[in-house]
Amino acid sequence: MNHPSLRQQAPEAYARHQGRRAAFLLVLAAALVCAVLVSLWCGSYETPLPELVRGVFGRAGDKSVNTVVRNLRLPRICTALLGGAGLGISGCVLQSVLRNPLASASTLGISQGASFGAAFAIIVLGAGLQSGSSASGAMSFTAPVTISVCAFVCSMAVSLVILALSRLRAITPEAMVLAGVALSSLFSGASTLLQYFADDVQLSSIVFWTFGDLGRTSWREVRIMAAVILAAAAVFLLNRWNYNALESGEHTAVSLGVHVVRLRLWNVLLCSLVCSVVVAYVGVINFIGLVAPHLVRRVVGGNYCWLLPGSALMGALLLLLGDLAARQLLAPVVLPIGAITSFLGAPLFLYMLFKGRDRL
Amino acid sequence: MTVEHLCFSYPCGRKILEDISFHADAGECLAVLGNNGAGKSTLLKCLSHILRPQSGQVLVDGRDILSLSLGELAREAALMAQSAPSTRLTVYDTLLLGRKPYMKWGVSQHDRAVVGDILRQLELEPFAMRYLDQLSGGERQKILLARALVQEPKLLLLDEPTSSLDLKNQYEVLGLVRRFCRERHITAVLVIHDLNLALRFCDRFLFLHSGRVLAFGGPEAVTPANIRAVYGMDAAVERVRGVPVVIPALER
Numbered sequence: 001m002n003h004p005s006l007r008q009q010a011p012e013a014y015a016r017h018q019g020r021r022a023a024f025l026l027v028l029a030a031a032l033v034c035a036v037l038v039s040l041w042c043g044s045y046e047t048p049l050p051e052l053v054r055g056v057f058g059r060a061g062d063k064s065v066n067t068v069v070r071n072l073r074l075p076r077i078c079t080a081l082l083g084g085a086g087l088g089i090s091g092c093v094l095q096s097v098l099r100n101p102l103a104s105a106s107t108l109g110i111s112q113g114a115s116f117g118a119a120f121a122i123i124v125l126g127a128g129l130q131s132g133s134s135a136s137g138a139m140s141f142t143a144p145v146t147i148s149v150c151a152f153v154c155s156m157a158v159s160l161v162i163l164a165l166s167r168l169r170a171i172t173p174e175a176m177v178l179a180g181v182a183l184s185s186l187f188s189g190a191s192t193l194l195q196y197f198a199d200d201v202q203l204s205s206i207v208f209w210t211f212g213d214l215g216r217t218s219w220r221e222v223r224i225m226a227a228v229i230l231a232a233a234a235v236f237l238l239n240r241w242n243y244n245a246l247e248s249g250e251h252t253a254v255s256l257g258v259h260v261v262r263l264r265l266w267n268v269l270l271c272s273l274v275c276s277v278v279v280a281y282v283g284v285i286n287f288i289g290l291v292a293p294h295l296v297r298r299v300v301g302g303n304y305c306w307l308l309p310g311s312a313l314m315g316a317l318l319l320l321l322g323d324l325a326a327r328q329l330l331a332p333v334v335l336p337i338g339a340i341t342s343f344l345g346a347p348l349f350l351y352m353l354f355k356g357r358d359r360l
Numbered sequence: 361m362t363v364e365h366l367c368f369s370y371p372c373g374r375k376i377l378e379d380i381s382f383h384a385d386a387g388e389c390l391a392v393l394g395n396n397g398a399g400k401s402t403l404l405k406c407l408s409h410i411l412r413p414q415s416g417q418v419l420v421d422g423r424d425i426l427s428l429s430l431g432e433l434a435r436e437a438a439l440m441a442q443s444a445p446s447t448r449l450t451v452y453d454t455l456l457l458g459r460k461p462y463m464k465w466g467v468s469q470h471d472r473a474v475v476g477d478i479l480r481q482l483e484l485e486p487f488a489m490r491y492l493d494q495l496s497g498g499e500r501q502k503i504l505l506a507r508a509l510v511q512e513p514k515l516l517l518l519d520e521p522t523s524s525l526d527l528k529n530q531y532e533v534l535g536l537v538r539r540f541c542r543e544r545h546i547t548a549v550l551v552i553h554d555l556n557l558a559l560r561f562c563d564r565f566l567f568l569h570s571g572r573v574l575a576f577g578g579p580e581a582v583t584p585a586n587i588r589a590v591y592g593m594d595a596a597v598e599r600v601r602g603v604p605v606v607i608p609a610l611e612r
Contacts, residue, residue, distance in 0.1 A: 011472055011476055013488060013489050014452045014472075014488065014489065017450065017452075017489050238465075241457065241460050241463055242460075244449065244453065244457055244460075245457055245460055247445070247447045247449060248441075248444070248445060248447065248449075248454070248457065249441060249445055251405075251408070251410050251439065251441060252439060252441050254408065254409060254410050254430065255408045255409075255410070255434060255437070255438060255439035255517075256434050256457065256458070256460045256461060256511075257429075257430045257431040257432075257433065257434030257435075257460060257461045258430070258460070259430055297448070301448045301449065301450065301491060302447050302448035302449045303449055303450070303453050
């Protein structure tokens with residue numbers, strides 16, 4: 001019974017094990033910092049990096065560097081960080097509470113709802129593109145706030161309908177996902193009908209909005225996104241052991257004191273809120289919420305204490321790298337970010353999926 | 361532990377459990393026996409709050425656990441499922457999960473001490489850093505028992521704990537259950553199909569038939585008459601080297 005060495009063995013091994021996971025998160029964070037610096041540096045306006053970093057704090061020697069950094073590059077980087085982290089962490093939570101590895105904002109119909117909302121704003125409320133803009137330059141909508149509000153309202157409406165259904169008839173998580181798929185197709189159909197009656201300019205506005213663009217946000221939007229995403233992330237982190245319990249099956253989770261139904265409702269609501277805010281401001285970005293948690297899971301295993309922060313960091317990193325690629329591949333043409341994340345994310349995902357398991 | 365007049369029916373009105381009453385002392389193992397559909401699993405779900413019974417009381421140490429919140433109940437009763445899902449959680453993390461009912465913000469020093477203690481007593485230390493999906497069924501079942509013990513319950517509920525195990529693991533797991541229940545004064549309620557295993561490891565026997573208690577008592581309750589009533593099958597109960605054994609009769 002009293003072997004001090006034996007007594008210490010398991011905790012020490014566990015500390016080492018935890019240390020490796022913490023190290024992985026640090027590596028992710030370091031990669032993220034590098035990506036931020038590269039992203040700060042890349043652009044039509046070439047400036048040495050130290051000057052740019054001073055520009056972040058408004059202390060660059062050249063006043064125009066301050067302006068470019070603080071008004072153009074920094075909001076874009078913050079949008080990528082927040083959006084990616086929000087999509088990553090909420091994808092992670094959705095996969096847990098819906099017990100479905102495919103769950104993400106698009107399986108719940110959030111993306112399709114947002115697209116419909118944007119199409120509605122552009123066609124019915126006339127919030128389309130200003131004429132004279134082109135794919136290479138800065139594009140602007142006549143009423144971006146209207147589009148964001150409509151996209152947000154419609155995507156939230158989809159998730160509220162799903163939640164109301166599940167509340168009404170205590171349906172299973174599978175049924176929630178299926179309801180999401182049904183509502184997705186309903187809204188895609190509605191969008192197609194709207195587009196059928198749109199003129200050329202409206203149609204290109206819709207397509208352009210759906211592509212996604214990280215450059216649409218100013219500090220005001222970044223602040224709103226930050227408030228929603230940080231608050232939600234705090235709630236998610238507090239629930240980390242609840243997700244771990246759910247991983248062992250619903251009955252076991254109940255026997256460990258987890259209100260499974262309540263947990264599912266509130267978390268799906270919060271995830272929908274996060275995804276809707278991101279999609280409303282940035283446009284449809286599909287793949288991050290699905291890929292980021294799976295990539296992290298491959299390395300750190302199924303413990304949500306590490307999965308949640310890892311998914312947020314990975315999501316932010318993927319979106320930032322995607323944005324870099326979108327801006328640099330065919331510069332000065334800025335490619336659509338939604339397409340880039342899917343285009344580069346899918347091969348990466350497939351590679352990780354079939355490479356076999358590498359664990360820390 | 362005392363269960364009094366427990367009734368459960370689904371909202372559609374179908375009665376699953378009617379007036380279930382039984383009693384077991386601390387440290388005893390109670391086998392819930394019955395044919396498929398008799399209500400054994402429903403009884404276990406009622407005891408663990410997965411289902412809410414319409415009426416009745418479940419007293420543990422004089423407290424009605426049905427009136428407790430989920431969090432409070434989790435400190436009184438632990439559930440050991442039929443089999444562990446093969447997740448990518450390490451054994452150590454799985455055991456820490458058993459401390460979930462006691463956690464406020466995170467894992468405390470005491471939580472780690474309890475987990476370390478159970479790991480040592482069940483001789484699971486070599487497995488501590490392995491993932492659940494790397495273990496065999498028997499090993500996983502021991503991990504589930506360890507997690508339930510980490511919960512420090514007064515009542516241990518087991519849902520067919522040996523149904524997917526080989527002979528050696530069946531005896532090993534049930535032996536551990538009995539040992540720890542005796543040592544820690546835990547009452548165990550097992551849903552089990554194997555009558556011989558039940559006779560070997562349990563102190564009390566509850567026969568359920570169509571949602572009602574058919575018979576309840578010590579090993580003497582396992583009689584050919586009760587077995588015939590529950591399973592519709594003739595069987596002899598004999599002692600072989602001092603061990604009571606049920607020998608089902610073949611169809612004539």
